[in-house]
Each structure stands twice: as structure tokens, then as C-alpha cells.
Amino acid sequence: MGSIASEERTVTGWAARDADGHLSPYTYTLRKTGPEDVLVKVLYCGICHTDIHQAKNHLGASKYPMVPGHEVVGEVVEVGGEVSKYSAGDVVGVGVIVGCCRECRPCKASVEQYCNKRIWSYNDVYTDGRPTQGGFSSAMVVDQKFVVRIPAGLAPEQAAPLLCAGVTVYSPLKHFGLMSPGLRGGILGLGGVGHMGVKVAKSMGHHVTVISSSGKKRAEAMDDLGADAYLVSSDADQMAAAADSLDYVIDTVPVKHPLEPYLSLLKMDGKLVLMGVIGEPLSFVSPMVMLGRKSITGSFIGSMEETEEVLKFCVEKGLTSQIEVVKMDYLNEALERLERNDVRYRFVVDVAGSKIEDAA
Numbered sequence: 426m427g428s429i430a431s432e433e434r435t436v437t438g439w440a441a442r443d444a445d446g447h448l449s450p451y452t453y454t455l456r457k458t459g460p461e462d463v464l465v466k467v468l469y470c471g472i473c474h475t476d477i478h479q480a481k482n483h484l485g486a487s488k489y490p491m492v493p494g495h496e497v498v499g500e501v502v503e504v505g506g507e508v509s510k511y512s513a514g515d516v517v518g519v520g521v522i523v524g525c526c527r528e529c530r531p532c533k534a535s536v537e538q539y540c541n542k543r544i545w546s547y548n549d550v551y552t553d554g555r556p557t558q559g560g561f562s563s564a565m566v567v568d569q570k571f572v573v574r575i576p577a578g579l580a581p582e583q584a585a586p587l588l589c590a591g592v593t594v595y596s597p598l599k600h601f602g603l604m605s606p607g608l609r610g611g612i613l614g615l616g617g618v619g620h621m622g623v624k625v626a627k628s629m630g631h632h633v634t635v636i637s638s639s640g641k642k643r644a645e646a647m648d649d650l651g652a653d654a655y656l657v658s659s660d661a662d663q664m665a666a667a668a669d670s671l672d673y674v675i676d677t678v679p680v681k682h683p684l685e686p687y688l689s690l691l692k693m694d695g696k697l698v699l700m701g702v703i704g705e706p707l708s709f710v711s712p713m714v715m716l717g718r719k720s721i722t723g724s725f726i727g728s729m730e731e732t733e734e735v736l737k738f739c740v741e742k743g744l745t746s747q748i749e750v751v752k753m754d755y756l757n758e759a760l761e762r763l764e765r766n767d768v769r770y771r772f773v774v775d776v777a778g779s780k781i782e783d784a785a
């Protein structure tokens with residue numbers, strides 16, 4: 426493709442058509458590459474549990490056809506006239522949001538993920554009135570503000586999970602002042618986000634306890650990911666022995682669950698950081714937070730600045746994600762396996778290697 430930002434392009438993505446969440450080839454057009462836009466040929470796209478929530482309408486706001494995928498790594502093919510930071514051939518990333526108002530307090534504070542006018546990379550409507558579509562697609566057109574450069578030293582498939590899972594754990598650790606060495610952290614739910622939580626927290630010098638629904642991941646957590654301790658959440662004796670021991674717990678469980686067992690693990694002033702997208706009320710009794718001045722909070726991905734930071738952090742610390750690379754024709758099976766907790770720890774789809782234009 427050339428350098429003149431002029432044409433709409435027809436691309437092929439894999440879309441869900443209804444709440445059964447099955448994805449199949451879908452052809453649609455991309456907007457012309459505007460002055461501030463970057464046309465990205467998708468190389469790899471990670472599969473996040475949010476893709477299941479969205480494809481299966483767990484939050485009740487899904488619109489179809491929907492092409493999910495928000496851990497996108499690609500190659501710049503074309504840039505608009507006002508784009509100077511990127512040029513054709515650059516390897517770049519795109520994450521969960523692709524637009525914001527630029528005027529509100531979060532936007533002015535460079536935490537644009539908290540803008541109430543944020544535009545999601547899929548299942549949303551862009552400023553031109555078209556549906557946004559995500560990274561399980563041959564290409565995307567994205568405003569340069571929502572594009573990051575993938576640094577040298579990071580393989581593109583390795584970078585993909587950092588664009589959601591990686592920054593999602595990095596951002597609250599930074600924001601809540603939890604980067605100091607020696608802190609004791611808990612990672613509840615050892616999946617895509619959780620395994621990055623173990624790796625990032627260990628790289629910050631924390632003592633890391635994995636809290637899991639089963640004992641199945643114990644050896645991997647300790648030997649491969651470097652966790653210091655492992656608790657099975659249903660083991661009351663183990664949980665009681667660990668009471669009052671953690672400065673924070675990052676809770677990545679994607680379904681309704683009790684909070685009190687994890688509040689019990691926190692020291693005085695400890696923080697329970699909710700990450701899972703759960704459309705049902707969660708409950709706890711007030712003394713669980715009062716008697717220890719504990720906080721329950723939440724955090725949503727990270728800013729574009731933090732996304733650049735976590736990519737650099739991973740290069741500097743030599744951090745890699747643990748991934749299973751699959752082709753696009755395995756996407757539905759991968760989503761099913763993710764939903765039944767059968768992946769170590771992130772699927773990444775080799776989009777460019779899947780010849781998806783031929784499938785449409």
C-alpha cells in the first residue's frame with residue numbers, strides 16, 4: 426500500500442454475530458486514513474477474557490457484528506499528513522481504547538482511559554459514526570494518539586499481551602505507590618492478567634503470593650513464573666495462615682466471587698484492586714474494611730504513557746509473557762479453552778500468518 430492517505434479499504438475480520446460468541450469471517454470497510462491516523466496491518470492479537478465478556482454480551486451492551494481483539498501488534502502501512510512519529514514499516518501496538526475527548530480532567534491529566542467519552546477499540550462507535558472493530562482483523566485505522574511503538578528487543582507476539590494484561594497490572598501498582606521493593610503482593614487468579622501480575626511484581630522486587638482456585642498451577646507458578654508462595658483459595662487452613670500478610674491483592678477473577686477471604690489476607694492499609702469485569706454486585710461486611718483501614722478499589726487498563734512505560738519496563742527487566750500462538754482458524758477453540766481456564770497463560774493469534782483474506 427502507498428503513502429497517500431486517500432482510500433477506504435475492505436478488510437476481513439472475525440466477528441461475533443450474536444451472544445453465542447462464535448466468531449466467523451466478516452468483511453467491512455475501514456475509514457480513509459485521516460491526517461492524524463495510522464493504517465496498521467495486524468500481525469498478532471492477544472485474546473483477553475474481556476473478548477469473551479464482550480462477544481457473549483456479559484455486560485448487556487454488545488452490538489453485532491463485533492470483531493473483538495484489543496492486544497494488537499502490527500506494522501504501519503500508511504500514515505496521515507499530520508503524523509510524524511510513525512512511518513511505514515514501524516512495528517506498533519494498539520490496545521483497549523482508540524479515542525477520548527482530550528478536554529476533560531482525565532484527558533488533561535494524561536489518564537485518558539478514564540475519559541467518560543473514551544472510544545473502545547471495538548463494540549463502540551467512532552467519531553464518523555462507524556462501528557469500531559478490533560484486532561482479529563487484517564488491518565485497523567487508528568488515531569496516532571492511541572498507537573505505541575513496540576521497542577526493539579521485544580518480539581511482536583510477546584508484546585501483544587502487554588498492551589492490555591501487562592499495562593493493567595503495571596498501572597495500579599504505579600498509581601497506588603506499590604512499586605517499592607519488599608512489598609508483599611497477592612495475585613488472585615492466575616490467567617492472562619494474573620501471570621503478568623506475578624512477573625511485573627517480581628520484577629519490582631515484591632514477595633508474590635498466587636491465590637488460585639485449584640492446586641493445578643502451583644508448580645508452574647513457583648518454578649516458571651517465580652512466585653514465592655501459592656494458596657488454594659478453598660483451603661481454609663492455608664488462607665487463615667496467610668491472614669494479615671499482604672500489602673495488596675490484585676483480583677483478576679472474571680466471575681462473581683466473595684471478597685472477604687481476600688480482604689482477610691490484607692495487612693492494615695492493604696488494598697484489594699479489582700480487575701475482573703463482573704456485571705453483578707459483589708459483597709462484603711463493613712468491618713472487613715474498617716478493622717484495618719483496608720481499601721477496595723478498581724483500576725482500568727493504563728494510560729498511553731503507562732503503556733509505553735510497561736513496554737520499556739519489560740525490555741529492561743527481560744520480562745516475557747507466557748503465550749500460546751495460534752492461527753485464526755483456532756480462534757473459537759481458543760476462546761472456549763480460555764473460558765474453561767485451559768491456557769498457560771495467554772493465547773496470541775498469528776493474524777498475518779493466517780491468510781484471513783482468503784477465508785472471507
Ligand SMILES: NC(=O)C1=CN([C@@H]2O[C@H](COP(=O)(O)OP(=O)(O)OC[C@H]3O[C@@H](n4cnc5c(N)ncnc54)[C@H](OP(=O)(O)O)[C@@H]3O)[C@@H](O)[C@H]2O)C=CC1
Nearest residue numbers: 474475614615616617618637638678679700701702725726
Ligand atoms: N480492569 C481492566 O482494565 C481489565 C480487566 N480485565 C478483566 O480481568 C479478568 C481477567 O482477565 P484475564 O486474565 O484475561 O482472564 P483469564 O481467563 O486469563 O484469567 C482469569 C483467571 O481467574 C481464575 N478463575 C477463577 N474462577 C474462574 C472462572 N469461573 N472462570 C475462569 N477463570 C476463573 C483462573 O485462575 P486460577 O486457575 O488461578 O483460579 C483464571 O485463570 C476478566 O474479567 C477481564 O475482562 C482484563 C484486562 C483489563
Ligand SMILES: O=C/C=C/c1ccc(O)c(O)c1
Nearest residue numbers: 473475484521589702725726
Ligand atoms: O480488557 C480490557 C477491558 C476491560 C474492561 C474493564 C471494564 C469494563 O466495564 C469493560 O467493559 C472492559
Ligand SMILES: [Zn+2]
Nearest residue numbers: 473475589590
Ligand atoms: Zn483486555
Ligand SMILES: [Zn+2]
Nearest residue numbers: 526529532540
Ligand atoms: Zn476526556
